Amino acid sequence: MSNAHAQADQHAHGHAHEGHDHHGPEKGWRRWVFATNHKDIGTMYLLFSLLMFFVGGSMAMIIRAELFQPGLQLVDPMFFNSMTTMHALVMIFGAVMPAFVGLANWMLPLQVGAPDMALPRMNNFSFWILPFAFTLLLSTLFVPGGASAGGWTMYPPLALQTGAAFPMTIFAIHLMGASSIMGAINVIVTIMNMRAPGMSLLKMPMFVWGWLITAYLLIGVMPVLAGAVTMLLTDHYFATTFFEAAGGGDPVMYQHIFWFFGHPEVYIMILPAFGIVSEIVPTFSRKPLFGYDSMVYAIASIAFLSFIVWAHHMFTVGMPLAGQLFFMLATMLISVPTGVKVFNWTATMFKGSISFEAPMLFAISFLFLFTIGGFSGLMLAVVPADFQYHDTYFVVAHFHYVLVPGAVFAIMAAVYYWLPKWTGHMYNMTLAKTHFWLSAIFVNVLFFPQHFLGLAGMPRRIPDYNTQFADWNMVSSIGAFGFGLSQLLFAYIIFSSIRGGAKASDKVWDSGTPQGLEWTLSSPPPYHSFETAPEVK
Amino acid sequence: MLKIVKYAAAGLAASLPAASARAAWELNMPVGVTELSRDIYGLHMLIFWVCVVIGVLVFAAIIYSVAKFRHSEGAVPATFDHSTKAEVIWTIIPIAILVAMAIPAAATLVKIEDTRDSQLTVKVTGYQWKWHYEYLDQGVGFFSTLARTSDAARQLDSGIDPNSVPNYLLEVDNPLVVPVGTKVRVLLTAGDVIHAWWVPQFGMKKDAIPGFVNEIWFRADEVGIYRGQCAELCGRDHGFMPVVVDVRSQEDYESWLDAQQQAAAGQQPATAQVIDSAAATVAHAE
Numbered sequence: 001m002s003n004a005h006a007q008a009d010q011h012a013h014g015h016a017h018e019g020h021d022h023h024g025p026e027k028g029w030r031r032w033v034f035a036t037n038h039k040d041i042g043t044m045y046l047l048f049s050l051l052m053f054f055v056g057g058s059m060a061m062i063i064r065a066e067l068f069q070p071g072l073q074l075v076d077p078m079f080f081n082s083m084t085t086m087h088a089l090v091m092i093f094g095a096v097m098p099a100f101v102g103l104a105n106w107m108l109p110l111q112v113g114a115p116d117m118a119l120p121r122m123n124n125f126s127f128w129i130l131p132f133a134f135t136l137l138l139s140t141l142f143v144p145g146g147a148s149a150g151g152w153t154m155y156p157p158l159a160l161q162t163g164a165a166f167p168m169t170i171f172a173i174h175l176m177g178a179s180s181i182m183g184a185i186n187v188i189v190t191i192m193n194m195r196a197p198g199m200s201l202l203k204m205p206m207f208v209w210g211w212l213i214t215a216y217l218l219i220g221v222m223p224v225l226a227g228a229v230t231m232l233l234t235d236h237y238f239a240t241t242f243f244e245a246a247g248g249g250d251p252v253m254y255q256h257i258f259w260f261f262g263h264p265e266v267y268i269m270i271l272p273a274f275g276i277v278s279e280i281v282p283t284f285s286r287k288p289l290f291g292y293d294s295m296v297y298a299i300a301s302i303a304f305l306s307f308i309v310w311a312h313h314m315f316t317v318g319m320p321l322a323g324q325l326f327f328m329l330a331t332m333l334i335s336v337p338t339g340v341k342v343f344n345w346t347a348t349m350f351k352g353s354i355s356f357e358a359p360m361l362f363a364i365s366f367l368f369l370f371t372i373g374g375f376s377g378l379m380l381a382v383v384p385a386d387f388q389y390h391d392t393y394f395v396v397a398h399f400h401y402v403l404v405p406g407a408v409f410a411i412m413a414a415v416y417y418w419l420p421k422w423t424g425h426m427y428n429m430t431l432a433k434t435h436f437w438l439s440a441i442f443v444n445v446l447f448f449p450q451h452f453l454g455l456a457g458m459p460r461r462i463p464d465y466n467t468q469f470a471d472w473n474m475v476s477s478i479g480a481f482g483f484g485l486s487q488l489l490f491a492y493i494i495f496s497s498i499r500g501g502a503k504a505s506d507k508v509w510d511s512g513t514p515q516g517l518e519w520t521l522s523s524p525p526p527y528h529s530f531e532t533a534p535e536v537k
Numbered sequence: 538m539l540k541i542v543k544y545a546a547a548g549l550a551a552s553l554p555a556a557s558a559r560a561a562w563e564l565n566m567p568v569g570v571t572e573l574s575r576d577i578y579g580l581h582m583l584i585f586w587v588c589v590v591i592g593v594l595v596f597a598a599i600i601y602s603v604a605k606f607r608h609s610e611g612a613v614p615a616t617f618d619h620s621t622k623a624e625v626i627w628t629i630i631p632i633a634i635l636v637a638m639a640i641p642a643a644a645t646l647v648k649i650e651d652t653r654d655s656q657l658t659v660k661v662t663g664y665q666w667k668w669h670y671e672y673l674d675q676g677v678g679f680f681s682t683l684a685r686t687s688d689a690a691r692q693l694d695s696g697i698d699p700n701s702v703p704n705y706l707l708e709v710d711n712p713l714v715v716p717v718g719t720k721v722r723v724l725l726t727a728g729d730v731i732h733a734w735w736v737p738q739f740g741m742k743k744d745a746i747p748g749f750v751n752e753i754w755f756r757a758d759e760v761g762i763y764r765g766q767c768a769e770l771c772g773r774d775h776g777f778m779p780v781v782v783d784v785r786s787q788e789d790y791e792s793w794l795d796a797q798q799q800a801a802a803g804q805q806p807a808t809a810q811v812i813d814s815a816a817a818t819v820a821h822a823e
Contacts, residue, residue, distance in 0.1 A: 157731070290619060316744050343627045352606050364603065391733060391770075455564070455566040461775060466706050
């Protein structure tokens with residue numbers, strides 16, 4: 001530990017010295033293109049993610065518009081399949097993951113008392129890959145044959161029927177993977193080496209813990225995804241037969257490899273969210289987080305279990321009985337640490353002194369709605385029942401409950417929590433609360449009926465359906481349009497807070513008791529954050 | 538609670554002028570017509586109620602805390618930050634519930650996997666975008682594709698109201714015909730990409746994978762026509778390859794089978810030709 005402290009000191013002094021050479025950021029475009037500052041890069045990540053949130057959201061609007069009523073009114077089935085595929089890729093790799101990386105960039109140095117991220121130039125590289133990756137991915141919408149339409153999971157042999165978009169999509173995924181791995185390395189190095197003196201691992205803020213474990217998951221599984229899609233590429237162009245039965249391969253092997261990446265990926269998108277909620281709930285309950293140690297162990301156990309449950313995504317492929325039982329039990333087991341987290345958040349609020357600013361509203365609704373997503377997850381773990389649920393709208397409802405009012409609400413909570421710290425301006429709280437209520441109501445109108453549709457027998461990824469599904473689809477689409485439109489308010493609140501507004505104090509939440517080093521700095525914080533390392537007792 | 542939702546939904550449905558068709562506003566999984574589907578439905582409802590009970594308790598605790606300990610009403614925060622006893626309790630109780638859930642689930646799973654002693658075997662092959670059914674011991678085989686009425690109505694801007702088409706998208710030209718009360722083993726494979734064969738009323742779905750054979754079984758207890766769809770994304774017309782199973786009495790099934798076998802034997806050239814070309818396509822694809 002003392003070694004790390006010495007390094008942290010060295011870094012702090014090194015940057016303090018630099019600080020005298022050039023004061024503040026470069027002027028104009030150079031500040032952004034050559035950015036090495038964690039806050040500038042964090043801002044770019046967050047704005048990029050916001051843009052992708054609207055791009056992916058527009059695709060969702062096309063999907064819900066086509067599904068508004070039975071019959072095909074707007075788009076060709078092939079384009080519909082492209083929309084479901086691209087919506088998923090854009091939202092996962094373009095919106096949710098970069099948003100968390102952006103939050104990590106902004107907050108990790110502030111929370112561990114460092115002047116910047118450990119590897120600023122790699123930080124620049126990992127961000128600037130993304131605009132190119134997504135330009136490439138989105139340009140496939142205009143190539144012959146259209147964008148990938150085999151689902152974001154790209155199961156062969158179907159994925160091999162993709163036209164010119166195929167190698168472009170795969171290269172875009174490789175780029176995103178490289179960007180994620182670099183981001184993860186940066187997070188680990190920063191947390192391990194640049195913590196303020198006295199901040200032992202079990203004194204770190206929960207957001208830091210969530211991200212540390214997420215970063216290891218990223219390094220563990222992004223190369224697996226890269227391997228899987230590379231094998232697809234060689235199957236398509238270099239006459240290999242990894243996934244082709246006629247050549248001795250196995251299409252199901254792809255699914256095993258893909259979900260070995262895919263399940264930890266699910267937790268990559270939720271563990272930082274757990275960290276965020278664990279920051280916000282204590283602040284606005286004015287009471288320390290209940291069971292800090294068990295919260296850390298719960299995240300670690302979830303991360304471990306995430307590596308041994310992948311086949312629950314593919315119970316219908318025909319596995320041996322023993323395999324099905326193992327993956328059912330392992331999956332059910334995940335609900336234990338997840339339950340501990342929900343109980344601990346509740347216990348944090350119990351006997352607190354709760355106020356309901358926008359971040360807290362999002363955090364509380366996260367508690368309710370993520371738990372609902374957890375329940376449907378538990379139901380899906382029961383293999384015989386999964387034979388009915390699998391590949392229906394019940395699954396769509398399940399993962400959207402954990403991803404939208406789960407991950408996305410946590411991101412919004414984080415933005416509302418730290419935005420005044422970033423910009424130095426308090427945003428319009430009434431508007432933010434309006435945004436919350438609109439989002440929270442419409443997200444349920446949008447996704448709750450999808451449980452019913454799935455149970456009644458509507459498969460996912462279909463552009464048209466029998467008239468018995470018409471009513472709930474219409475309700476769901478109305479919810480989707482409402483939810484989509486409400487997000488314009490989110491963008492407006494963010495940009496008007498960047499432009500101006502009431503001056504935020506250092507602690508921002510004066511009525512609360514925000515813990516953590518970020519609240520000891522000015523709002524906005526100085527360009528090089530902590531030029532001398534703070535002491536943590 | 539589900540009942541209240543159901544009544545509310547029914548009331549809402551009744552108040553809407555356009556509330557159409559059967560099973561509109563449907564909320565739950567069908568109980569189905571096989572032993573397995575009833576077992577699965579039972580498991581589904583069991584875990585659903587377990588979740589409801591846990592949900593009510595947890596949500597009540599959150600709502601109580603939110604309502605009771607409000608800063609605006611001068612609540613003074615306590616300072617406790619852990620309780621080993623509470624944490625041990627809420628780790629152990631969920632584990633006990635899970636074990637209790639896993640036992641009946643495992644028992645049902647064992648039953649599902651037991652395909653022995655079947656009385657009829659049908660090989661189902663998925664193609665983009667139709668099914669081929671082959672009665673292995675009876676020498677009968679045919680393709681099953683989306684009915685023409687549905688196919689006409691589902692074209693982009695067809696101008697045909699789907700509500701005017703009976704069983705829109707869930708009707709085929711040649712359904713799979715099986716006898717009632719018979720253990721039918723279904724062997725699943727595919728000729729091009731992965732498909733999944735699913736009839737919700739039978740409780741089962743399984744992937745049809747090119748180059749591999751999966752098996753499931755069902756024994757329908759009631760005569761009737763049961764409808765489902767392909768459940769694994771298989772390309773452009775994934776949404777347009779329904780599964781229809783016509784469960785008939787033993788006599789009706791046998792007379793149907795006779796007619797099919799005679800047709801296959803060449804006594805009715807027109808139909809036989811269709812089946813021959815179908816078989817040729819299968820042979821080619823394989």
